[in-house]
Amino acid sequence: MTQTTALNKLVIIGVGLIGGSFAQALRSAGLAKHIVGVGRSQKNMQYAIELGVIDEIASDIASALHHADLVFLAMPVGQTKRIMEKIAPHLHADTIVTDAGSTKQDVIAAARHYLSMQSRHHFVPGHPIAGAEQSGVQAAQPDLYLNKHVILTPLPETSSDAIERVCQLWQVCGARVSLMPANDHDQVLAATSHLPHILAFTLMNHLSNTSQPENMLRFAGSGFRDFTRIASSSPEMWRDICLANRAALLKQIDMYQDELKVLQVILSTNDAEALEENFSRARSLRDEWLKNSI
Amino acid sequence: MTQTTALNKLVIIGVGLIGGSFAQALRSAGLAKHIVGVGRSQKNMQYAIELGVIDEIASDIASALHHADLVFLAMPVGQTKRIMEKIAPHLHADTIVTDAGSTKQDVIAAARHYLSMQSRHHFVPGHPIAGAEQSGVQAAQPDLYLNKHVILTPLPETSSDAIERVCQLWQVCGARVSLMPANDHDQVLAATSHLPHILAFTLMNHLSNTSQPENMLRFAGSGFRDFTRIASSSPEMWRDICLANRAALLKQIDMYQDELKVLQVILSTNDAEALEENFSRARSLRDEWLKNSI
Known part of the structure; x- marks a missing residue:
């Protein structure tokens, strides 16, 4: 495996168990220099700051996505369309987007509808199989993904560089990555x-x-x-x-x-x-x- | 609760997890002076002796049941009829019989068929709800029944003395005893x-x-x-x-x-x-x- 370079800016949309644990794993591996959180509940975001899971609470989507290296969508899967619509106009040309949704064909359908072809080149649909009875950022832990399966279901237009980058980051989290068609x-x-x-x-x-x-x-x-x-x-x-x-x-x-x-x-x-x-x-x-x- | 008197002779038919744990619990409470085991596998019975779960391997049913205070039926429930038929002729008038079968109406039907009315006065059908993934006497433990439910489903002809005695012994094992109709x-x-x-x-x-x-x-x-x-x-x-x-x-x-x-x-x-x-x-x-x- 080639040396994984650090992310200068990681954006977590939905800072709960899944998003928070991803942030913590990458931070503890020294691979996330600055982590921005986006979330609905101000109280929860404040808590994520106090726990050191994120460095900054996004004031708005545009500034959160400004020069972001990676955006991790970890909100409830029912909000996927709404969030894709919101982020689409602000994604930089080389920002990689990946998600944690438990279903993949519907996420891909949303991506096809809301994201430009340019953004889809850098979109890597994914699903870490690592639930837990607890939820919320207080349950987040850097080793949540250790030895867990992560399935990536790239689009035909997803670039192999983007797939490889997301794959490496998950491996750094300790996960076992597999690729398969979304269906x-x-x-x-x-x-x-x-x-x-x-x-x-x-x-x-x-x-x-x-x-x-x-x-x-x-x-x-x-x-x-x-x-x-x-x-x-x-x-x-x-x-x-x-x-x-x-x-x-x-x-x-x-x-x-x-x-x-x-x-x-x-x-x-x-x-x-x-x-x-x-x-x-x-x-x-x-x-x-x-x-x-x- | 009145003082529970010790059993001079306890007979365990089927010395596995359920029978072995019952024996161990009563022994550690000082309530079983002599424990006789009855089983199909000589190797398993030898193991029960080595572990100190039983004191004696029965040579035959008649001598095992001779002057027994309590007989605990803990073999697989499919063998109930066969065992009842075998023990029926050798039960003393005051020997209490109880069982651990997971179903109760069929056990009662077998008792009605094979046991005399005199024996049924002292028969207390029971079901300790305490399975475990492990089985066999090697998995037996004196605290298996601690805080577990035991359901007794007496016959109309079961004497209240027999019910009370069995109830007390289960309580000594730490179990919570309930009575209900077999149906x-x-x-x-x-x-x-x-x-x-x-x-x-x-x-x-x-x-x-x-x-x-x-x-x-x-x-x-x-x-x-x-x-x-x-x-x-x-x-x-x-x-x-x-x-x-x-x-x-x-x-x-x-x-x-x-x-x-x-x-x-x-x-x-x-x-x-x-x-x-x-x-x-x-x-x-x-x-x-x-x-x-x-």
């Missing part, structure tokens, strides 16, 4: 992230339909707690993600229901052998995955 | 334990249907890991549990699918408001539960 990304995430969230939310809602959910839940154990952990995720954030990736997600839900029907038939017919085989197949795939995952 | 128990567990297991197994099997599951799973994160943790549970054990509680479980799966269809409609119609409301309702119930749970 593949959205399929993979629909299956392994968005679908499980839907299933966990649905289990809680299913239980809330019973006459006394509190009595039922009194005896729920640690398996239940882990299974439903993601049902405590932000409703606003997951509304945006699910709507942004709705076609792929609906397909996944359909296929999941078909698989669930297989089990219903097995149970209905009291087929012990098929049931054990079904559970064994599930466990084997999971154990295989655990063995190979970091 | 209620099986409904509650179908909803909060058996259904989530089915859903987690099904997610893995759904993913195994895709062309390259390994590639898909490469990017699965910590949310996925926690959601699917219970899919690594023992296929044999869960086959038995699901078949034993099949009617209640099938009803739960049906209702779950109805709730999932609600989300499909919301997504299909792009209803952002309803989607956020749906997720918020799920999160509220979970957060409420977390606040009230131990």
